[in-house]
Amino acid sequence: MKKSEQPAPRISVIGTGYLGATHAAAMAELGFEVIGVDTDPRKVEELREGRAPFFEPGLPELITKHVASGRLRFTTDIAEAAAFADVHFICVGTPQQSGSFAANLSYVEGAARSVASNMTHDGLIVGKSTVPVGTAARLRAIVAEVLPEGIQAELVWNPEFLREGKAVDDTLAPDRLVFGGTTDRSEALLRQVYATPIAAGTPVLVADLPTAELVKVSANAFLATKISFINAISEICDAAGADVSLLADALGHDVRIGRQFLNAGLGFGGGCLPKDIRALMHRSGELGAYAAVGLLQQVDEINMGRRQRVIDLALEACGGSVLNRRIGVLGAAFKPHTDDVRDSPALNVAAALHLRGAQVVVYDPQARSTAQRMFPTLGYADSMGEAVSGADVTVVLTEWQEFVDADPVTLGNLVHTRTMIDARNCLDAVAWSAAGWKVLSMGRVPEVAPLDADLAALATAR
Template identity: 75%
Template sequence: MDETTIPASGLKPRISVIGTGYLGATHAAAMAEMGFDVIGVDTDPTKVEALSAGRVPFYEPGLPELIVEHVASGRLRFTSDLADAVATSDVHFICVGTPQRRGSHSANLSYVEAATKAVAEALSHDGLIVGKSTVPVGTAARLRKLVAEAKPEGVEAQVVWNPEFLREAHAVEDTLRPDRIVFGGTDAKSEALLRTVYAEPISTGTPVISCDLATAELVKVSANAFLATKISFINAISELCEVAGADVSVLADALGHDDRIGRKFLNAGLGFGGGCLPKDIRALMYRANELGAGRVVGLMQEVDEINMLQRQRVIDQAIDACGGSVLNRKIAVLGAAFKPDTDDVRDSPALNVAAALHLRGAQVLVMDPEASVTAQRSFPTLSFADTLDEAVTDADVVLLLTEWKIFVTADPEHLAELAANPVVLDARNALDASVWSAAGWEVRPLGGRVVPRQRRVLESAALPA
């Protein structure tokens, strides 16, 4: 890279963020919080208008406040004018989506390719193009060729990769205080520039890993593949625990004390969903198959299948709890999002189970504190409750499918009085079974022993006046 890529001494690089979806909006706001002048670019003028007013089209704790603060400070603005954003910026982060291609497990790279080419064509001075999107290995090398052909003559541009590691519901914190930063394909000048961009987290001890492009591309999908494997492992063990009369939660606690294993992601339950893990492991399988890495394909196939079978296990248990048929039974489904503290319902296990029971003739009523609107768009045939009490009233069985705090900390004695048959299927192993049992509930954890109710609900009602 030419020396002119790095701003004059004492000046911070100006940043453009291409794509203002979940990743891009969060990254743009976090960069502004770190003191940079940031322009977020999106082809959707409605989204640009909303973000400029501090309205975020998804639920992510802390993000709307951060956007409002830095739009007001002048450090953050949003536009549909990519040429203007590129002309006034030095570092260009590519943050567009890579959804699963229709009819295939491969990643749709058309948005990444279009965004990268558009930035290259709009360059008016030397720039650093930084890919953050999750892409199949080999993509960045191809993008380098695309940029070399598309950029104006006399302008220097380099493509490097800096994968994201955001967790939904923790995205702001993960960007401001990441547990690691990966630079792929950098030379001395581009790495120096990226170290300037990430100077704040680096100064607090965040480790930096510099590597080649291919390794950087594989880090995110490999991390997700490992987490998915860990979840599917404990879910496979939970089935053994059920038939053997063991308790998978206690087992997981015991395993977690081994620092080679750790307790995180060892929670047996309904399994993983969302917009990352399922998509990423399938894209990894597809790319590994293309490259002839068959063992990766076989392993991920088994992980994916175990995860999907968890949903059927919960459906079967719900049917069993209703005496062998859910036809005309009222079922309260607590949770629609794929995990708590988000409104993301992509590949949501909770909604998959709810829809399956609805198709079997159950009267399903779903309650979620944040994801009801997005869930209704995806599953318009399902019914949704506004409150927890409404969902549980007259229910023949209650399914805890997303472990929102409002559900886990609810008053079980009050809810037992509302239910027609106080049986709860704890598909996330998040409830204190002894407390719920004492309050009159039969608790059916996934991968554990059924805990019978310790007293009859409303037993005092049978006493004489």
């Protein structure tokens, strides 16, 4: 090793949920020795066996590869991790508090306290969890209070920008890196950790702590606002007979706007966007920034209203009541490529229809087990065909490719009534209508196929 080269730091990752497990595996893939820490012995045992405790494309392969290589191991012993590592990433959850919009910071505070109090040599504590602005300053005070005598540690912030379903790629090749509150020494150490993506062109933004804390929640708030905007416009489209999908295509050609996240439908859910915008709303109120409070409240209300809109469509399709009607539900996860059902609009709608007396049967390619744990009283199917068999109404609630590519003729032969509610505006309404389905969408002009060749000829002649 040349004198100018620094030895590779060893890394600990505190928390092995979606963020932590992915970050730990990716750090091992980048060549570091990594130890992951979690308080859940069952989860740690699964990870030690090379199994991911949740569905995320590409993650099981990385975990298996690096548990076998010896670069990646897992423990419940925070003291072991503190003694082993030089850089400690805090990746624990910040869920919404019960009875409040505020974030529950007990896990972040506990992680920082545990790492700092068990450190046996100087190191760097790096927050990655999404937190309200001002949290890092409080954590610095906690770290300073509990550090053993003679040990030095900086606490900085490096927010995560993972998208569930694409988390591995987002970690190995992030679109940006933000370092908050760093000194020259800690910035150099983080640049060493992220040397591979930086060399590949990932930009680095060095910021103060409050700015770094605000980046992730602001990004999520903007995306949530964009989704709720197009959903509000879809209501106008419904009232005026316009097509929100074509409208979004037209808007998307404006480079100032862009087409991404302009898909009208059931709205957003999951473990990040809803709780993050509510936490930002709460913190904005504490800081007296009331314009943000009002904006985010409207975003949240529009989003939640989309769920009721789908329920209303189902009631309308069934003549005003879903009592004893069989409803085939396609989708349980909050979005495709994940088994995450936290605050899932799909499950929320399915459960609401069940409470109204419907016989609900749910199929999801990946989220059956997680959905069944959360809503055990719903019916579940092992296939799309089983879910829609005998259905009076079929509802697409998660835009899995399997549903987008489904054959409307084949499914039409299984259902009782060919009525489809496309709550994600993801189906080819012309093809489904041509197969005899009545397709109800969100802000789209209904497609009505000609009933026979004579009608088609008549329409052409006119």
